[in-house]
Amino acid sequence: xxxxxxxxxxxxxxxxxxxxxxxxxxxxSAEVREAFKKRLAELGLKSEVRANSAGCLDACEFGATVVxxxxxxxxxxxxxxxxxxxxxxxxxxxxxxQRLMINHPSYNKDAKA
Amino acid sequence: xxxxxxxxxxxxxxxxxxxxxxxxxxxxSAEVREAFKKRLAELGLKSEVRANSAGCLDACEFGATVVxxxxxxxxxxxxxxxxxxxxxxxxxxxxxxQRLMINHPSYNKDAKA
Numbered sequence: 706x707x708x709x710x711x712x713x714x715x716x717x718x719x720x721x722x723x724x725x726x727x728x729x730x731x732x733x734s735a736e737v738r739e740a741f742k743k744r745l746a747e748l749g750l751k752s753e754v755r756a757n758s759a760g761c762l763d764a765c766e767f768g769a770t771v772v773x774x775x776x777x778x779x780x781x782x783x784x785x786x787x788x789x790x791x792x793x794x795x796x797x798x799x800x801x802x803q804r805l806m807i808n809h810p811s812y813n814k815d816a817k818a
Numbered sequence: 819x820x821x822x823x824x825x826x827x828x829x830x831x832x833x834x835x836x837x838x839x840x841x842x843x844x845x846x847s848a849e850v851r852e853a854f855k856k857r858l859a860e861l862g863l864k865s866e867v868r869a870n871s872a873g874c875l876d877a878c879e880f881g882a883t884v885v886x887x888x889x890x891x892x893x894x895x896x897x898x899x900x901x902x903x904x905x906x907x908x909x910x911x912x913x914x915x916q917r918l919m920i921n922h923p924s925y926n927k928d929a930k931a
Binding site: 707708709712714717755757758759760761762763764772774775776777779811812814 | 820821822825827830868870871872873874875876877885887888889890892924925927
């Protein structure tokens with residue numbers, strides 16, 4: 706087994722308010738990370754699954770952006786209310802949450818097959 | 819192809835100076851990330867390989883810590899002078915740099931086989 710079975714990276718990059726790309730931080734990503742962290746702890750998954758803060762993941766326009774490794778599934782527009790579904794489906798059953806996956810072939814090309 | 823062929827996460831977490839675990843930031847991780855970023859750009863690899871800032875990767879005692887996905891190889895004690903070798907060997911030839919891998923079975927158990 707690897708150190709983490711799943712490693713969840715949540716973009717917490719913050720840009721100035723006038724930046725045309727926007728930023729994940731302003732879309733609530735810090736709260737999303739806290740929600741992941743809290744729920745993973747409650748479920749006793751802390752040692753196998755880590756919710757990690759990340760700098761800019763270069764997917765600002767899709768934020769709040771989350772990428773889960775090792776499978777590199779990209780989620781966009783993630784809100785606190787989505788955390789439970791991602792954990793129950795993707796983390797626990799290895800079934801990525803289709804409706805939240807970034808709908809762009811540069812991100813989830815293979816995953817959508 | 820996935821969005822990134824290799825995704826390099828460099829821990830830039832900063833702790834107070836008296837914290838017994840130490841922190842990657844104080845071991846120069848921000849400069850290591852800059853070195854990765856600069857060199858990847860010079861080599862024209864920016865669109866396939868990303869050097870990303872990360873929050874605490876929970877490997878403080880091994881810092882500066884770098885983890886590379888999708889293979890989840892953990893490197894410890896990474897310095898600016900190691901960046902070229904990691905890029906030339908691991909990133910370009912898929913040959914992890916053994917001498918820099920964290921020598922602890924919780925991190926690189928499979929990788930050392």
